[in-house]
Amino acid sequence: xxxxxxxxxxxxxxxxxxxxxxxxGLHNAIKDxxxxxxxxxxxxxxxxxxxxxxxxxxxxxxxxxxxxxxxxHENVLDSVVDRVCQRVLKGMGIIFLHSSHESKPFxxxxxxxxxxxxxxxxxxxxxWTINPSHPIAYGVxxxxxxxxxxMYGEFFDVPTPDEIVFLGWFEGGEVFRSGITYRRGYGxxxxxxxxxxxxxxxxxxxxxxxxxxxAMWASPSAPPRPTLGSTYTxxxxxxxxxxxx
Ligand code: ZN
Numbered sequence: 001x002x003x004x005x006x007x008x009x010x011x012x013x014x015x016x017x018x019x020x021x022x023x024x025g026l027h028n029a030i031k032d033x034x035x036x037x038x039x040x041x042x043x044x045x046x047x048x049x050x051x052x053x054x055x056x057x058x059x060x061x062x063x064x065x066x067x068x069x070x071x072x073h074e075n076v077l078d079s080v081v082d083r084v085c086q087r088v089l090k091g092m093g094i095i096f097l098h099s100s101h102e103s104k105p106f107x108x109x110x111x112x113x114x115x116x117x118x119x120x121x122x123x124x125x126x127x128w129t130i131n132p133s134h135p136i137a138y139g140v141x142x143x144x145x146x147x148x149x150x151m152y153g154e155f156f157d158v159p160t161p162d163e164i165v166f167l168g169w170f171e172g173g174e175v176f177r178s179g180i181t182y183r184r185g186y187g188x189x190x191x192x193x194x195x196x197x198x199x200x201x202x203x204x205x206x207x208x209x210x211x212x213x214x215a216m217w218a219s220p221s222a223p224p225r226p227t228l229g230s231t232y233t234x235x236x237x238x239x240x241x242x243x244x245x
Contacts, residue, residue, distance in 0.1 A: 001219055002041045004062040005030045006053060008069040008076075009046040018197045026195075029202040030066060030097075033212050040215075047072060052080045059083060064093040064215045069103045070197065081105050089185030093218025095211065098195030101156070106191070109184050110158050116176070117153035120196065123171035125149040127178055127194070131165045135217045136179065136190065136210060144206045150196035152176045158191070166210075168193055179210065181217075186225075188218040 007027035013019065022029050027044040034040045043061075045053030047069070059065075065084065069076070081104040088094050088109060096106045101114045125146045129137045153174030159182070166179030178193035192210065194201045201207055233241075 001039060001063050001215075002043075002061050003034060003064045003066065003215055004043050004045055004054075004058060005066045006045045006068065007047075008072045009048065010072050010075075011048070012071075013197065021198060021200050022202070026068060026197060026202055030068070030211065033202075033208045034215070047075055052076050054080050054084065056083070059087050059092070062087070062092060063219045064095065066095045066097065066211070066215065067100045067103060067105065068097045068195065070099040073103050076104050078104070081108055085109055085184075088187035088189065091186035091220040093188045093215070093220060094190075095214050095218060096189070096191045097211075098150075098193060098197075098201075101152075101158075101191065101193075109182070109189060112159060113157045116156045117151075117174065119151040119153075119172065121151070122148050123151060125151070125171075125194070126169045128167045128169065129165065130167050131163055134163060134165045134181075136165050136181070136213045138213050139209055140206060140213070146194060146199070146201060146204065146207075148199045149194055149201065150199075152178075152193050166192075186220070190214040190218055 005027045007025055009025050009027060031042045031044055034042050045058060047053065084105045085108050096103065100106055101116060107114050126143060128143050129140050131137055151170040151172060151174055153176055156177055161177065161180035162183055163181040164177050168176040168178035176193055180191050182189040192214065194207055
């Protein structure tokens with residue numbers, strides 16, 4: 001299984017507050033989540049690389065793409081966005097973390113503004129697992145807390161999710177659909193709210209477990225691919241299909 005962790009990793013994030021928490025970039029912290037499984041290959045890609053680090057060659061070798069972006073969504077080339085979304089429709093899994101709710105590929109896949117309410121004041125968050133039998137919730141406690149996390153509150157302008165796995169509750173009383181799933185084409189999509197860049201969220205063991213589980217869940221399955229379009233098969237062929245005499 002091949003995972004690509006994409007981070008905008010803008011030069012401004014390579015020093016300052018974010019670098020104090022994630023000296024090698026938060027993509028490397030996310031990459032480390034998978035380090036104990038030798039059957040998973042993880043590579044990182046960043047926005048400043050040619051083709052935003054996601055040329056066809058990289059996507060050819062990606063089963064699940066994990067996306068973290070915040071302030072520089074506009075710097076992602078539309079051609080790259082199209083390519084990523086096409087891959088999702090063909091079966092590549094994708095996980096959007098935190099502020100990636102405003103990334104171009106997420107908005108394109110959702111078709112809505114994906115806007116929400118936010119506040120960064122160092123307050124905490126309590127998360128609740130509200131879909132305990134979901135594979136992404138495997139081994140995750142019923143409830144857990146993050147000492148500090150940026151508040152994301154409803155209304156979150158996304159289409160009604162296929163499934164809501166986690167709910168977030170913040171010190172200001174706001175609530176949020178923090179872990180939600182979608183299917184688009186043959187691809188599986190998970191959006192997960194925690195992950196503000198100046199808090200050590202990606203070192204949290206429960207968060208790591210959820211991201212690990214989500215990557216397993218989103219990895220492409222091999223379903224029978226239906227034939228789409230014109231179905232004018234000759235009559236004798238159709239009869240064979242149903243074993244008619
Ligand atoms: Zn944030």
